[in-house]
Amino acid sequence: MTQHFPYKQTLIALALTAVPTLAQTIDGGMSKFTSTNTAITKSYNWARKTALSYAHDSNDAVGPWYEAALPNREAFCMRDVSHQVVGAHLLGLERQNKNMHTHFVENISESRDYCSYWEINRYNKPCPADYANDHSFWYNLDANFDVLISDYKLYQWTADEDYIKAKAFANFHKLTTHQYLERWMLEPEQVMHRPLLLNDKVTREQGNNFYGCRGIPSYTEGIPRLTMSADLLAIISNAMKAYAEMCTMEDNEQEARQARAKSEQYSEIIESQWWDAKNNRYNMLVNDSGQFHSQQGMEFLLHYPITTRAERINSCLDHFETRPQAIEQISYQTALLYRYNRAHTADSLIALFPDMPRALYPEVSYALIEGIVTGLMGVEPDAQHRILSTVYRGDDNDKAELTDVPLWGGKIDLRHDGKLASRLTNNTGARLTWIVKFAGKHRNIYINGKRRKAVRMMDELGKACSKVKVQIPANQTAEASLRK
Numbered sequence: 001m002t003q004h005f006p007y008k009q010t011l012i013a014l015a016l017t018a019v020p021t022l023a024q025t026i027d028g029g030m031s032k033f034t035s036t037n038t039a040i041t042k043s044y045n046w047a048r049k050t051a052l053s054y055a056h057d058s059n060d061a062v063g064p065w066y067e068a069a070l071p072n073r074e075a076f077c078m079r080d081v082s083h084q085v086v087g088a089h090l091l092g093l094e095r096q097n098k099n100m101h102t103h104f105v106e107n108i109s110e111s112r113d114y115c116s117y118w119e120i121n122r123y124n125k126p127c128p129a130d131y132a133n134d135h136s137f138w139y140n141l142d143a144n145f146d147v148l149i150s151d152y153k154l155y156q157w158t159a160d161e162d163y164i165k166a167k168a169f170a171n172f173h174k175l176t177t178h179q180y181l182e183r184w185m186l187e188p189e190q191v192m193h194r195p196l197l198l199n200d201k202v203t204r205e206q207g208n209n210f211y212g213c214r215g216i217p218s219y220t221e222g223i224p225r226l227t228m229s230a231d232l233l234a235i236i237s238n239a240m241k242a243y244a245e246m247c248t249m250e251d252n253e254q255e256a257r258q259a260r261a262k263s264e265q266y267s268e269i270i271e272s273q274w275w276d277a278k279n280n281r282y283n284m285l286v287n288d289s290g291q292f293h294s295q296q297g298m299e300f301l302l303h304y305p306i307t308t309r310a311e312r313i314n315s316c317l318d319h320f321e322t323r324p325q326a327i328e329q330i331s332y333q334t335a336l337l338y339r340y341n342r343a344h345t346a347d348s349l350i351a352l353f354p355d356m357p358r359a360l361y362p363e364v365s366y367a368l369i370e371g372i373v374t375g376l377m378g379v380e381p382d383a384q385h386r387i388l389s390t391v392y393r394g395d396d397n398d399k400a401e402l403t404d405v406p407l408w409g410g411k412i413d414l415r416h417d418g419k420l421a422s423r424l425t426n427n428t429g430a431r432l433t434w435i436v437k438f439a440g441k442h443r444n445i446y447i448n449g450k451r452r453k454a455v456r457m458m459d460e461l462g463k464a465c466s467k468v469k470v471q472i473p474a475n476q477t478a479e480a481s482l483r484k
Helices: 007-014 038-053 078-090 094-106 142-158 167-183 230-249 253-274 310-322 327-331 333-339 343-355 362-376
Strands: 032-035 075-077 119-121 131-133 214-216 226-229 285-287 380-382 387-391 399-407 410-417 421-427 432-439 444-447 450-453 455-458 464-472 476-481
Touching (some): 038 362, 078 094, 078 142, 078 362, 310 333, 333 343, 333 362, 432 476
Parallel strands (some): 387 432
Antiparallel strands (some): 444 450
16 A cells, blocks of 8 residues: 655644643553554653643642643643543543533533533633633534543443433433534434524624634534534434433433434435545535535544445545644544554554644544554443453554553453454453454454354455454453464
C-alpha cells in the first residue's frame, strides 16, 4: 500500500503550541504499554504523560475533571469529553469521567430546548466563550447523542450501572431520544427537511455573537447555511442503538424495538441519499438549498459505524488516509486504521504524534491511548455478559503487552506475541469469558496447550478471522496460541 503522510508538511500551518496551565495533580498508575515496536511504545508513553498532565482532582469547584476543550480554556466540552472518555478510563480517571458526565446530564434543560451546557469550566460555570444565557449559546446538535453513546461505552468498561440507570442519566437519555429529537426536527421523517434556523431566539440585528450557532447540525463548523450532516445522522443512529441496549437492560423491550427501528431508518437515509456513486464517496453536508457537499469528516461514518458495505468502508478509509486534516480528526483515526486492517499506516501515524503541530491539544493524547488499546490490541469489553474480546492487529513480528488495564472494578493484563499467541490475566475479581481472536482461517486454537476447535468468521471487510471462547476464573491466566 502506498503511504500518504502529508501531515508534517501541511499541518505546520496549524501550529498552535499549547501547554497545560494548571498544576499536574494526577500521577496515574493504570494501563502501561510496551512493544518491540519502540516507536509505538515511545508515543504511548508520551500520550500517557501528556493526558495525565491535563487531569485534576477535586480542588476545583467543578470537582474531579480533565481538560477537554481548546487548550488553556480550563474547561471541558461535550464533544471532546465524549472522544476522550475511553482513554481517560484506561488511565484510571474514572472519578473524572463520572463527575464530568454527571454535570452534562444534570444540566439538560427545556429552557435550552433540551440542550445541556456545551462547555463547563473549572469554576462549575458554563464557559463564557460559549454561553451568554439560555437564549444565546454555542451548541453542536451531535453533542447530546455523543454523550449518550459515551455513557454506554463507560458502562462497558466499568460495569457501573449508574451510567444507564441513575436518575439523572436515565432522564438525559430519555429526553435526548424523544423531546430533543422532536424539538430540533431530527425525527427520521423530518431530518432532511429542516429549516436553516430552528429554535433560534436571537437575531443578527442584535449583534449577537451566537446567532446561527445555537444548534449547529454537524461537528463541521464554519460552513454556512447547513441544515443537516452525515456525521449527525450517523451519531443519532448509533445513539439509538446504544439507547436500545439500555432499554433492554431495563426490561423495556417496546422502547428498545422502537429505538432499533429508528437507528435503521437513519442508516438507510445515509446509505440511500448521501452516497455519491459517481465520485465513490459519501457527501457529508447539505445546505438549505438542498446542495450536498463533500468535506472532510468521513472518519465519523466509521467512528460511528453506519455502513457494512466493504467498498464504502474502504472509500472512507482512502479519503482520510490520503488527505491532510486537522489533528483532532487524525487522533482518533488510528483506532479505525487498525480495525480496518491498515496497521502499517496506523503504526507510522502513531510514531509522528509527539512531534505534530498542535499535539498538545488535549483530545490527541487521550485518543492515542484509546487507539492503541482498542485498535492495535483489539480490546473490546461487554460488561453485561462479562465478555472480553481481543485480537492483535499489529505487525506479524511485533510483540506488545498491556498491564494494569482497569476493567469492571479490577484489572487485566494482556500480551500478544505477534499474530501467533495471546495471553490474558484476569484480575477483575470474578470469572470472565475471553473471546480470543486470530486473523486468518485456522482449524484449531490451543488454550493452555490443549487443542480447541476454532470458530471461523469474517470481519467487516470480508477478511477471515478465527476465535474461541475461554472461561478464565478470577486471578487466573490463560494462554492462546496457533501452535501447540
